[in-house]
Amino acid sequence: MTLKKFDQYIKEEFVTNNCYRVYKKSKEYYRIEEMIDGNWEEIEDDKDIENLLLEDCFLIINENGRQDTVGGEFKSSKDVPVHAWIECNSYEIGGELKDPDGVLYYNPFTVKKFADRESYELSLHTVSVKPLVIHKCDKIGIKGNYLEYKGATVTNRDQSVLVDKELVSESMSVSIESLVYSPIL
Numbered sequence: 241m242t243l244k245k246f247d248q249y250i251k252e253e254f255v256t257n258n259c260y261r262v263y264k265k266s267k268e269y270y271r272i273e274e275m276i277d278g279n280w281e282e283i284e285d286d287k288d289i290e291n292l293l294l295e296d297c298f299l300i301i302n303e304n305g306r307q308d309t310v311g312g313e314f315k316s317s318k319d320v321p322v323h324a325w326i327e328c329n330s331y332e333i334g335g336e337l338k339d340p341d342g343v344l345y346y347n348p349f350t351v352k353k354f355a356d357r358e359s360y361e362l363s364l365h366t367v368s369v370k371p372l373v374i375h376k377c378d379k380i381g382i383k384g385n386y387l388e389y390k391g392a393t394v395t396n397r398d399q400s401v402l403v404d405k406e407l408v409s410e411s412m413s414v415s416i417e418s419l420v421y422s423p424i425l
Contacts, residue, residue, distance in 0.1 A: 258327035262294060262382075270382065272331060284333070292382040293335025294328040297389075299344070299354040299375055306348045310403075323348070326380060326387075337381025340388035344374060353401045356392075363402070370397035 261280055265271040270292060272284035305323025312321075324346055345357035356372040363369045378391025 258296070258298060258329055260294075260328050260331055261325050262292070262328065262331065263322055263325035289333060289382065290384065291334050291336050293332040293337055294326055294380040294382070295331070295378065296329040297377045297380045298327045299377070300325055300327060301346075301353055303352065306352065309348045324354075328380070335381070336383075337379055337388050337390055339390070340381060341390050341392060342388070344380070344387040344389050346387075348403075350403050351401050352403060353398070355401055359397070371401050373398045373401050 259275060260283075261273045261275070263271055270284075270289050271282060273280040274283045275281075302323045305321045308321050309323055343357040344354050345351065345360045346354045351360065351371070353373045354375070356374060359369065359372040363371045372392075374389065374392045376393050377389040378393070379389070381388045381390075
């Protein structure tokens with residue numbers, strides 16, 4: 241008998257008490273889903289959302305999905321696995337966040353968690369500075385590709401949030417023609 245991985249037993253990776261899940265579907269669109277009978281059901285599809293206000297937010301990243309995204313060769317953004325999203329208890333299309341505390345940063349090739357953009361950029365130039373990891377916010381305002389936050393309550397500074405630069409460069413340096421692995425040194 242072989243044991244199944246945990247995620248093979250359930251459809252979703254996490255149990256949630258939040259009503260909605262928001263994630264970037266493509267370059268132009270966000271998808272909004274609602275938790276209905278234990279499953280995420282799409283309720284807002286293919287809307288070109290210029291402004292979106294989320295309240296009572298939790299930021300979630302599935303590490304296995306992040307690694308699949310980094311290592312995958314996808315033909316379009318629709319094929320990329322959903323691995324990073326925001327869960328919230330309410331949203332307002334067209335809503336704007338007033339006086340944000342900062343800007344969120346997430347790129348699966350450079351960080352493993354959502355981070356404060358300013359502290360992330362500072363950590364690239366100053367060894368003693370660690371990025372401010374953000375897991376929860378009172379409000380998040382989305383303006384295109386920018387995610388601004390207000391009232392971050394679960395935060396810590398963590399160097400391990402950064403992706404090891406050698407791993408990123410190695411994962412991007414496979415010769416497809418000869419299928420020979422050649423790390424960048």
